[in-house]
Amino acid sequence: MSAPARSDLAAAPADPVGPPPPGRPARRRRLRPGALPVAVxxxxxxxxxxxxxxxxVSPGEILRFPPDGxxxxxxxxxxxxxxWTSAMLNSLQVALATTVLAVLIGAPAGLALGIRExxxxxxxxxxxxxxxxxxxxxxAIGMYTxxxxxxxxxxxxxxxxxxxxxxxxxxxxxxxxxxxxDPTWLDAARSLGASPLRVALTVLVPLAGxxxxxxxxxxxxxxxxxxxxxxxxxxxxxxxxxVQMWNQLRExxxxxVAAVASVMLLITTSAMVAALVIGWRRDGAARxxx
Amino acid sequence: MRMRTALVTGIAxxxxxGLVGCSGGGDGAGARSLVLVDGGGAYHDAMQQGIIDPFLxxxxxxxxxxxxxxxxxxxxxxxxxRVVWDVYNGDxxxxxxxxxxxxxPLDYSVIPQDEILEGYxxxxxxxxxxxxxxxxxxxxxxxxxxxxxxxxxxxxxxxGKRAVMDYSAGGIFEIALLADGVAPADLYPLDLDRAxxxxxxxxxxxxxxxxxxxxxxxxxxxxxxxxxxxNARAYDVAQVLHMPVAYTFNGQILAASYLSxxxxxxxxxxxxxxxxxxxxxxxxxxxxxxSPLAPSNKLATPDATMAEQLPTSHLDETYxxxxxxxIAANAAELEQVYQQWRAS
Amino acid sequence: MAGxxxxxxxxxxxxxxxRPGHRRGLGGALPAVPLLVVLGLLFVVPxxxxxxxxxxxxxGATLANYRTALTDPVARQFAWNTVRTALVVSVASCLLGYTxxxxxxxxxxxxxxxxxxxxxxxxxxxxLVRSYAWTVLLRDRGVLNELLLQLGVIDAPLPLLRTxxxxxxxxxxxxxxxxxxxxxxxxxRFPPDLALAARSLGASRRRVFWEVxxxxxxxxxxxxxxxxxxxxxxxxxxxxxxxGPGDQPIAVLIENAVQQRGDWGTAGALSTLVVxxxxxxxxxxxxxxxxxxxxxxx
Numbered sequence: 001m002s003a004p005a006r007s008d009l010a011a012a013p014a015d016p017v018g019p020p021p022p023g024r025p026a027r028r029r030r031l032r033p034g035a036l037p038v039a040v041x042x043x044x045x046x047x048x049x050x051x052x053x054x055x056x057v058s059p060g061e062i063l064r065f066p067p068d069g070x071x072x073x074x075x076x077x078x079x080x081x082x083x084w085t086s087a088m089l090n091s092l093q094v095a096l097a098t099t100v101l102a103v104l105i106g107a108p109a110g111l112a113l114g115i116r117e118x119x120x121x122x123x124x125x126x127x128x129x130x131x132x133x134x135x136x137x138x139x140a141i142g143m144y145t146x147x148x149x150x151x152x153x154x155x156x157x158x159x160x161x162x163x164x165x166x167x168x169x170x171x172x173x174x175x176x177x178x179x180x181x182d183p184t185w186l187d188a189a190r191s192l193g194a195s196p197l198r199v200a201l202t203v204l205v206p207l208a209g210x211x212x213x214x215x216x217x218x219x220x221x222x223x224x225x226x227x228x229x230x231x232x233x234x235x236x237x238x239x240x241x242x243v244q245m246w247n248q249l250r251e252x253x254x255x256x257v258a259a260v261a262s263v264m265l266l267i268t269t270s271a272m273v274a275a276l277v278i279g280w281r282r283d284g285a286a287r288x289x290x
Numbered sequence: 291m292r293m294r295t296a297l298v299t300g301i302a303x304x305x306x307x308g309l310v311g312c313s314g315g316g317d318g319a320g321a322r323s324l325v326l327v328d329g330g331g332a333y334h335d336a337m338q339q340g341i342i343d344p345f346l347x348x349x350x351x352x353x354x355x356x357x358x359x360x361x362x363x364x365x366x367x368x369x370x371x372r373v374v375w376d377v378y379n380g381d382x383x384x385x386x387x388x389x390x391x392x393x394x395p396l397d398y399s400v401i402p403q404d405e406i407l408e409g410y411x412x413x414x415x416x417x418x419x420x421x422x423x424x425x426x427x428x429x430x431x432x433x434x435x436x437x438x439x440x441x442x443x444x445x446x447x448x449x450g451k452r453a454v455m456d457y458s459a460g461g462i463f464e465i466a467l468l469a470d471g472v473a474p475a476d477l478y479p480l481d482l483d484r485a486x487x488x489x490x491x492x493x494x495x496x497x498x499x500x501x502x503x504x505x506x507x508x509x510x511x512x513x514x515x516x517x518x519x520x521n522a523r524a525y526d527v528a529q530v531l532h533m534p535v536a537y538t539f540n541g542q543i544l545a546a547s548y549l550s551x552x553x554x555x556x557x558x559x560x561x562x563x564x565x566x567x568x569x570x571x572x573x574x575x576x577x578x579x580x581s582p583l584a585p586s587n588k589l590a591t592p593d594a595t596m597a598e599q600l601p602t603s604h605l606d607e608t609y610x611x612x613x614x615x616x617i618a619a620n621a622a623e624l625e626q627v628y629q630q631w632r633a634s
Numbered sequence: 635m636a637g638x639x640x641x642x643x644x645x646x647x648x649x650x651x652x653r654p655g656h657r658r659g660l661g662g663a664l665p666a667v668p669l670l671v672v673l674g675l676l677f678v679v680p681x682x683x684x685x686x687x688x689x690x691x692x693x694g695a696t697l698a699n700y701r702t703a704l705t706d707p708v709a710r711q712f713a714w715n716t717v718r719t720a721l722v723v724s725v726a727s728c729l730l731g732y733t734x735x736x737x738x739x740x741x742x743x744x745x746x747x748x749x750x751x752x753x754x755x756x757x758x759x760x761x762l763v764r765s766y767a768w769t770v771l772l773r774d775r776g777v778l779n780e781l782l783l784q785l786g787v788i789d790a791p792l793p794l795l796r797t798x799x800x801x802x803x804x805x806x807x808x809x810x811x812x813x814x815x816x817x818x819x820x821x822x823r824f825p826p827d828l829a830l831a832a833r834s835l836g837a838s839r840r841r842v843f844w845e846v847x848x849x850x851x852x853x854x855x856x857x858x859x860x861x862x863x864x865x866x867x868x869x870x871x872x873x874x875x876x877x878g879p880g881d882q883p884i885a886v887l888i889e890n891a892v893q894q895r896g897d898w899g900t901a902g903a904l905s906t907l908v909v910x911x912x913x914x915x916x917x918x919x920x921x922x923x924x925x926x927x928x929x930x931x932x
Binding site for chain 1: 663664665666668669670672673676677679680681682683684730733734736737747749751752753754755756757758759760761762763764766767768770771776777803804806807810861864865867868870871885888889892898901905908909912913916917920923924
């Protein structure tokens with residue numbers, strides 16, 4: 001159910017900085033007629049995410065909009081109540097472990113898929129994608145019944161399951177990045193006497209670094225927001241944040257869940273904005289120098 | 291290149307090996323202990339304060355509690371012979387003879403069966419608290435005072451939406467039949483055709499809720515005029531959250547939460563000891579201090595200030611009871627008929 | 635984070651280098667072995683167990699579960715709900731997604747990045763909370779109805795929540811990026827020379843769009859549509875929370891069978907049918923998906 005962007009689909013290299021798009025007339029200042037539908041789509045995309053922020057500061061015990069006042073009590077609950085703090089720590093733990101495992105397992109496969117062409121890579125890619133497209137309920141009951149047989153429930157069960165769900169993102173993003181590596185560089189490095197490990201660490205990893213980093217981020221988010229499979233594999237003594245939110249919503253629909261969502265939104269938004277600003281600065285600098 | 295791939299492969303395999311290797315867990319057999327699982331939330335808090343804490347004070351048994359009863363998981367545990375739960379506090383649909391393969395018979399030489407309300411103990415389970423399904427309404431949207439399920443189905447007298455539990459065995463057929471004039475004693479076997487016909491009369495006004503919190507939200511905010519919900523939920527939204535909600539015990543359907551012991555538990559003796567304590571006349575009334583949960587022990591004394599809110603204090607009015615055995619035996623058919631009606 | 639943005643933002647220059655041909659045969663798969671082992675043990679086996687139980691539960695080899703699943707009117711109804719919702723949602727996502735991607739394509743850099751940010755925002759909000767936010771927006775006494783009432787547009791609240799419309803809105807919001815990103819990628823691959831050539835031969839701008847640009851970017855749209863449809867088939871929480879009786883997905887029956895009755899036969903048969911449907915769609919749409927992923931040559 002949690003399904004972060006398959007960003008990689010957009011990662012096909014392109015060069016739109018080159019010639020302008022087709023049929024574009026001289027730059028016009030007035031609003032284009034297409035602006036309205038786009039504005040509506042933007043509202044559709046962001047409204048449900050933004051509305052949780054005012055909902056999180058409502059002092060009442062019921063999740064509502066508009067808020068009936070202003071209070072940060074729910075944030076206090078979030079950062080002091082053990083059930084919330086432990087859920088956050090558990091989620092962090094599972095998501096970090098998932099990220100590391102998914103990168104360790106997925107990056108080599110992504111490099112193999114991206115650098116050279118070989119028979120069967122289409123088939124392998126198809127298999128890799130199945131955890132993402134398989135209906136979550138089917139995956140959940142299957143994992144649940146098999147993992148329970150070997151008591152792979154709770155922390156390690158969640159890490160195992162999330163790794164499976166997250167690894168496709170790593171494979172695909174690393175593959176996209178690796179497609180831009182020229183295999184002759186590797187051969188050159190090898191022929192100059194570099195050991196395979198050295199080639200991997202000094203040539204491959206830096207070149208595919210961006211792909212690995214974005215794959216890792218998607219792995220993290222996949223784990224962090226996963227609900228359906230987690231509900232089955234969670235150990236009552238080891239709950240992740242989405243499971244705790246699910247329980248809270250079933251026990252009492254109070255603004256704590258909106259506070260969780262707002263904190264998440266704040267963190268991710270500021271990280272994205274920071275990334276943008278850094279990117280702009282670097283681009284600007286490059287342009288000035290170049 | 292080959293060296294590199296071998297290396298990466300090796301690292302990944304070791305990692306996976308470590309992952310699988312770490313999965314085993316001890317079950318803590320040996321010392322006197324037990325693991326108790328219930329539905330969590332306000333229910334658990336009432337049990338913790340009313341039963342578990344006093345029990346711990348007077349015993350050497352170590353009790354670990356878990357929130358999240360899950361019938362499917364219990365079955366899986368028993369099938370795999372890896373039972374980690376010792377006392378299972380399930381709802382009224384669990385523990386009938388349909389589940390005999392998954393439960394240990396209770397030891398009624400320790401558990402005082404003769405003190406338990408008629409019909410609330412059987413070979414594999416004993417009730418530890420009584421609750422009910424009742425009618426509640428939003429006092430801003432409803433003019434007048436509904437008195438039972440007939441009013442729930444009377445759109446002319448009480449216009450507005452109604453919310454029902456989205457569960458075939460949760461009482462939806464029962465309230466339809468009660469509203470249609472079936473006497474509580476004649477409810478079972480359920481006349482499903484008749485219930486469906488009655489439900490059809492209000493179908494376009496129905497909203498289906500899937501969690502108790504949702505039922506409170508629906509009636510509390512006035513999104514629906516009336517709701518069929520648990521008595522503890524009606525109490526919570528009206529008396530704790532102070533939303534404009536009132537409720538009636540007339541026509542309530544009594545149900546119970548039950549204690550049972552999963553088959554293959556390694557702490558059967560401790561489990562029986564705990565169950566005997568939880569349903570004893572001395573302690574069974576204690577959770578009612580914290581939540582409107584009625585004692586199942588006839589001789590137990592509930593909290594005086596809560597007495598008016600307990601389903602068992604209103605048995606002079608009309609009430610019905612679930613026939614859990616019949617429901618369990620016909621679960622698949624109920625679900626089939628329900629989903630077909632709901633989806634059509 | 636910067637990595638994601640650059641991966642997502644195809645303005646980063648750098649064209650794929652040419653791959654050497656089939657040099658290595660199956661040997662190239664060696665680094666993927668750990669992945670195969672993990673997926674095999676932790677994913678394929680669990681799904682296979684569910685599929686297997688559809689043939690063995692409750693007692694011995696049987697096809698009875700499939701007979702039940704295929705003839706049961708409830709299962710048919712829920713299957714239809716699932717497929718219908720997925721169809722509507724993928725069509726809506728395609729229409730909106732293409733418009734949006736085109737706007738991104740035509741926009742300047744700043745606006746493009748902003749639009750990209752908005753498209754990805756849903757991913758940074760918990761799925762559970764997002765669904766509840768929709769209920770707050772759409773309920774009878776919700777934000778939208780109150781707004782319309784106060785503006786005097788309507789006299790009585792519109793039934794919005796627990797309708798197919800709510801499901802379509804909620805799921806389209808989540809699935810839009812899956813269409814936007816491949817479509818946008820396809821647009822950036824479009825050679826502008828082609829449009830210039832068509833224009834110089836006298837084609838109107840409108841005609842260039844419909845007869846040159848749209849067909850050229852169609853593979854991206856098909857890829858997005860297939861992805862949106864497949865993902866929508868598996869969606870469960872959103873339709874349950876936002877939909878009415880006619881929107882309940884097949885996943886509900888699977889879950890109820892397992893949770894309430896321990897009926898692995900029915901659950902297994904329904905699961906198998908859904909998995910077969912998804913795999914068939916994946917195979918059908920593979921040409922388009924693989925083009926985006928593997929970068930098949932033009």
